[in-house]
Amino acid sequence: MDEVVKAAAGVSGTETARFKVLNDKEPRTTGEYVLWWPTECPRVQWNDTYELAKSIAVQADLPIICLYAIDLAFYSMGSIRHINFLLEGLVELKKSVESSNQSRLFLRFEPVGSGAALSVVGSEDLSFSGFGEKAYAVVTDAVYMPRSSKILASAAENLDCPLVSVESSVVIPIRKITTDGQVPDQSAFLESWMDICTDFVKPRKSVKLTRSVPSSMEKLDCGCVFGSRDREWYPGDWLQESDRLKEVLNENGVDSEVSAVTSAYRGGESGGRKLLGIFVTRKLDAYGYASENYGETKRGEYGSLLSPYLNFGFMSPSEVISRSMESGAKGHSLDTFLEKLALRDFAYVRSALEPNYGSYEAIKESERDAIEQIKAKDEDRTYPDEEWAHAQTHDNVWNGIQRELLLRGRNILNDRNIWCYKIIDIEKSSRNAFRLARKLNDKYMLDAIGPVGIFALLGCFESYAGYRMSIVGGGEG
Numbered sequence: 001m002d003e004v005v006k007a008a009a010g011v012s013g014t015e016t017a018r019f020k021v022l023n024d025k026e027p028r029t030t031g032e033y034v035l036w037w038p039t040e041c042p043r044v045q046w047n048d049t050y051e052l053a054k055s056i057a058v059q060a061d062l063p064i065i066c067l068y069a070i071d072l073a074f075y076s077m078g079s080i081r082h083i084n085f086l087l088e089g090l091v092e093l094k095k096s097v098e099s100s101n102q103s104r105l106f107l108r109f110e111p112v113g114s115g116a117a118l119s120v121v122g123s124e125d126l127s128f129s130g131f132g133e134k135a136y137a138v139v140t141d142a143v144y145m146p147r148s149s150k151i152l153a154s155a156a157e158n159l160d161c162p163l164v165s166v167e168s169s170v171v172i173p174i175r176k177i178t179t180d181g182q183v184p185d186q187s188a189f190l191e192s193w194m195d196i197c198t199d200f201v202k203p204r205k206s207v208k209l210t211r212s213v214p215s216s217m218e219k220l221d222c223g224c225v226f227g228s229r230d231r232e233w234y235p236g237d238w239l240q241e242s243d244r245l246k247e248v249l250n251e252n253g254v255d256s257e258v259s260a261v262t263s264a265y266r267g268g269e270s271g272g273r274k275l276l277g278i279f280v281t282r283k284l285d286a287y288g289y290a291s292e293n294y295g296e297t298k299r300g301e302y303g304s305l306l307s308p309y310l311n312f313g314f315m316s317p318s319e320v321i322s323r324s325m326e327s328g329a330k331g332h333s334l335d336t337f338l339e340k341l342a343l344r345d346f347a348y349v350r351s352a353l354e355p356n357y358g359s360y361e362a363i364k365e366s367e368r369d370a371i372e373q374i375k376a377k378d379e380d381r382t383y384p385d386e387e388w389a390h391a392q393t394h395d396n397v398w399n400g401i402q403r404e405l406l407l408r409g410r411n412i413l414n415d416r417n418i419w420c421y422k423i424i425d426i427e428k429s430s431r432n433a434f435r436l437a438r439k440l441n442d443k444y445m446l447d448a449i450g451p452v453g454i455f456a457l458l459g460c461f462e463s464y465a466g467y468r469m470s471i472v473g474g475g476e477g
């Protein structure tokens, strides 16, 4: 298979370091299509995974179909807020991939407890076949979180055709910027990243498909469905049938009580591109000064506001950089903005390579000790998770920030660092504070449940002792 993929990558212009064949299966000679299985990057532009999938389809003279399988166990860390944002983007993706009858998009929900890509590989126990069973090859996104890595490994083993993964979430592929699978020091990483990033932000070629989807493939009786009427449902149907959506989410442990976000954010690549346009024309020139002076506050005024779009893969960070450079911005503002995207890539590297990333133990030991020493002198206090979630602590500043988060799905008026520092301040146990901060961030922040949120929380915990020193002169609270 390696040769087939290399030839296809040559045509699509996909760098060798960006893709990997995850098993040693031969392409299925009777395959009816190439399966594009986006898990991290459901977009059609600036998408190496999609371009490589199309290129393999052209080489094999086959059509391409797209399966989006929503892993409900993963979203049980988030809420209906994330599912709605994702479905909005999938409505747009469906329109784009199906234009000119080029492809078909199918949507499935993977139930909690399945722990595997059931809709791709199929399930004998549940008597349904997988979309991968008639595929010549399956092309998917590289993943960075432990749960997703396990699912990908199990799909690679259980599929009887090649599974190819492509790094489309990051600017520079991990293999290109790390050695021996080790996480580099952050400053060294940022320096090398800034040196070579321009090599990775060239516009992607759009591979032209040569075969359209035959009418026999318009409906495929594959994958996991909860009820027979769900089989024919597409993203727009689920958004419209919100009671049925809530029922499925409740049955699978995804909180459906969280309110929809009260803002203009709608999922999908066109929404992201609109924000990017506003950012490069109106905000980027002043970004360096503003981000240094306002930090996490007033993001709405100076930031791109792209984090949910980058996190859900509706926007490519390479496109963001390319447009920023084309805008004519340079100097301090451009460098400061690029550094933010470099930090984002670094979060992905850490998530992929550090076994305990996301746990309390991922905080540097010296900083954990420093927090624990400070907290030993603090009042013995805790609140139940629900009181935290509903902004019912004694601290009105924290409650105010949390209320903004409940309404908007992000804190753009307030300082996200303060939101996190105050959780550590209030809770006696710093381990519990970390669990809570992660839980609240993941459930309510629209840009959460990904490597960057964890990275930011680790940053807050690692700078907490310094913060405490600055406000109470040594932490004698």
Ligand SMILES: Cc1cc2nc3c(=O)[nH]c(=O)nc-3n(C[C@H](O)[C@H](O)[C@H](O)COP(=O)(O)OP(=O)(O)OC[C@H]3O[C@@H](n4cnc5c(N)ncnc54)[C@H](O)[C@@H]3O)c2cc1C
Pocket: 296, 299, 302, 303, 304, 305, 306, 307, 308, 310, 311, 340, 341, 343, 344, 347, 416, 417, 419, 420, 441, 445, 447, 448, 449, 450, 452, 453, 454, 455, 456, 457, 460
């Ligand atoms: C407690 C706390 C929780 C956070 N949780 C998340 C989260 O769940 N998801 C998330 O994407 N960001 C998180 N951040 C980081 C940061 O607040 C957001 O990335 C930022 O608010 C996004 O706004 P923007 O898109 O306008 O960013 P811009 O200033 O326009 O930056 C562009 C992009 O760079 C990346 N970026 C920016 N700052 C950082 C950073 N410090 N570290 C890594 N990448 C960065 C983001 O992808 C961002 O969209 C958190 C920060 C804190 C303090």
